[in-house]
Amino acid sequence: MTTIGSAPEQPPPAVVVVDVGGAVTGWTPAAQDLLGHHATGPFPLPPDRQEGEGTAPDRWSGLLEARRDDGRRVLVHAEGTRLGTPDGPGSWLVALTPVAAGAATQTCSVVEPLLSRAPVAIAIWDRDLRCVWRNDAARRLEPVFPHYGVGRALTDPVPGADTRAVQEAMRAVLSDGVPQIDREARWTAPGGRDVRTLSASLFRLDGVDGRPVGVCSMVLDISRSKARERLAVLREASVRIGSTLDVRRTAQEMADLAVPVLADYVTVDLAESVLPDAEPLQRLAGTESRVPVFRRAGVASIHEGTPESLWPRGQAVFVPPSSPFTEVLATGESHFEPVLDTSPDGWLGQDPERAQVIHATGMHTLIVVPLKARGEILGVTVFVRTDNRAPFTRDDLLLAEELCARAALSLDNARRYTRERTAALALQRTLLPRRLSGGGAVEVASRYLPSSGGVGGDWFDTIPLPGGRVALVVGDVTGHGIDAAATMGRMRTAVRTLAYLDLPPGEVLARLDDLVVRLAEEDDTSGLPFDATGATCLYAVYDPATRRCSMATAGHPPPAVVAPDGAVTFPRPPSGTPVGLGVGAFEALEVELAAGSVIALYTDGLIETREADIEAGIDRLGAALARAPLPLEVFCSHVVRSMLRDRPAEDDIALLVARTR
Structure with a gap:
């Protein structure tokens, strides 16, 4: 017999005498130290060693869970020998050896030297998930996995260590008895300096009475597998x-x-x-x-x-x-x-x-x-x-x-x-107006922000018209990159050409729709990219003599008007289809602007987010416009900052504001 631990002397054996009914009738002082001063029964015996099984073999051995008089459970290895009498089956003499490796007692298995030197970390855990035995490989893992300490339970808190998954797996094995084989997991030692990949197998240990007494874990450190x-x-x-x-x-x-x-x-x-x-x-x-x-x-x-x-x-x-x-x-x-x-x-x-x-x-x-x-x-x-x-x-x-x-x-x-x-942004900035002028009709300011995902085709412009009038226009070309920027430039040029014909807003958008269709057809044969299908545009003309503003939209969000007293409204022209479809019929809406009013034209990137629809964005924009201070440059910065809320722009943003003189 080998020993667990290194005691200079072997302690006396813990021996109890148990009758065939499981009642403890005698014990040695060592058994009294192990189980308490008053043994509590019945003592768990193998089913075939109980009453009525007198023909069973005279010796047996195995694990069992003994209970101390204070209620604590002790996992032990038991070896029973029959004490026969002339008139009956007699009693059992049972030698008990605690499984705990720290106990200076005789070991419970002749294969213990093999298990101790096995390269696989083997440990035994009782039903409280407390480590009661481990081999040398498990001891070497204790700095990484502190719960391998004998007497330590998986439920004991260790800073930086999370054993919840292991606990659930062991309890499942205790409950259903189904082994869990080759469970791979990454384990980080407390402090985060050592990370291991472990392959664990768990199986239940049953006592001599057939009831579960614990779990055996076999863990292989595969971290060093190249x-x-x-x-x-x-x-x-x-x-x-x-x-x-x-x-x-x-x-x-x-x-x-x-x-x-x-x-x-x-x-x-x-x-x-x-x-x-x-x-x-x-x-x-x-x-x-x-x-x-x-x-x-x-x-x-x-x-x-x-x-x-x-x-x-x-x-x-x-x-x-x-x-x-x-x-x-x-x-x-x-x-x-x-x-x-x-x-x-x-x-x-x-x-x-x-x-x-x-x-x-x-x-x-x-x-x-x-x-x-x-x-x-x-x-x-x-x-x-x-x-x-x-x-x-x-x-x-x-x-x-x-x-x-x-x-x-x-x-x-x-x-x-x-x-x-970078190239698309440079082209975009080249094609956008470098200097905006509202003439004597309005004071103007603008902002353009490319999206975090790439430069798009948002644009704006102010165009002086005869009679001191001014055209305000904002548009949005679908797509991103150089092609979108180039298409935007061609759209802006087309709108300027049509504006110089001094046509009403609805007529400008109708002719722009036809022009885009023709350009797209020509590019199909020339191979030059031009895709403005689905582009939106808002075109407005303000006459300072009458203070009337006429506007038409091609699928674009409505403009905002901020009155001198701070009230914000959103005039809504009859909604037309986006340009490039060739089916547009655009009607204009005319509103009167008081002196000192601000009209804001913008693209959907300012109001649309993944979390909310356009109408919710329009409501937020109205609140931002109502609080925006003058002058107009500060006005623009406040509006954009309020709408983005320190988030990157999800889409291009173009903002054009004009204040009537």
Whole structure:
């Protein structure tokens, strides 16, 4: 027999005498210490060892749950031997051994040495989910999983540890007896420094009386499985990298993901072409030993403040002309240096500043991977280890290259989006009026905000007309990007041409509808993009002599009128169809504006959100207009700020306001 624990002497055995009915008729002092001064019954016996089973074998053994006189349960291993008498089945002599590993008693199984040395963490939990036995592998997991301490229950609170799922699984096994095999779970140690992936199997332990007495858990730490770890990192990369179409944020997401799962320090340095809004690197002065090649877009380290980095995010990165960085940039192949050469004869001899940081921080292994997408190198990612003394392996290189391949595609998408958005925004601003004039009729001001998702086709204009009158117009072309901006420019030109014919508002929109249909038909044959189908427009003419404003709409939201006393109304012209459908019949509405009134024309991006419909947005706009202060520039800023509520614009916003003189 082997022992659990390391007691210098074996304690006396805990022995009880039990009659065939389960009543305790005698016990040793050790049994009294184990169960209490007064044994409570009946004692659980195997069913075939009770009365009427005199032909059963004379010995039995197994687990059972004994109850102390204070009500607490004790999980023990019992070995029973029959005490026969001439006139009957007699009684049972039962030796009890607590399962708890801390008890200095004889063990309950000849296979205990095998279980103790098994590479699988094995533990026994009683019905209160308290750990009563564990093997050596489970003991080694205790720093990560504190509840493996003998005597500790899963229900005991431990800061940063959540055992609710494990408790539910164990209670289910106790209830139905159905084993749970190979339950995979990620476990984070208290403090968050150690994350493990565990595979657990649970099965119920039944006592000699057939009733459940506990649960046995068998847990295998699969965190170090390279294939599984690699798949987990790549799966996380597909979620975390490229969450937005922002180049700098994507680069930082790449660096954050790789630390610390792959490296202790990671930088993402991008070429000038990927960051079009940064200062050209050619303007920066270089030296014979170092030249500016990249800009730092992402950096992450296990050390606070990234002491390994010579350059913060956004700054130019200088490298020696002959170095792994320029070599990777020129060849498009990764640089793999499992043992970093820090000798003066190596490439670091040309870069004393970088060499000083490498020696100070303990960098000892290096991988440099190109960020390559669609045949173009966008930059490089550098992986370094400092505190982790294991050198990089070929498997690490393969994982780094796969991460960089995914990041490069996200970076390229973000770059293309940024480039197109910048070009579309520049075209949009070129095609919108640079200076608005209301002549002697009205004072005007405007705002245009591109959406967070891209530049659209919202536009506005003021057009002077004969007799001191002025035309106010706002429109919205469907779509986003350069094509929408170009279509918007053609629409604005068409409206100006029609306005100069001095036609009534309804007639202007009718002719615009016909013109758009013809332009679309011509473009079908010429191949030039022009799609204004479904575009909306509001056209209004104000005559200061009569203070009358005539307006017509082609599927556009109604204008707002703010009276001098602050009252807000929304005149609603007869709703016409959007232009470009060729079926429009547009009628005008005429209203009188008092001196000092403000009329506001806007696009649906100002009032429409995912959470509310247009009518709710119009109500909010009315409240914002009523509170807006003058002058008009301040008026516009207040209205836009009140409507957005510090949120990015979901759609383009155009706002044109005019105040009658």
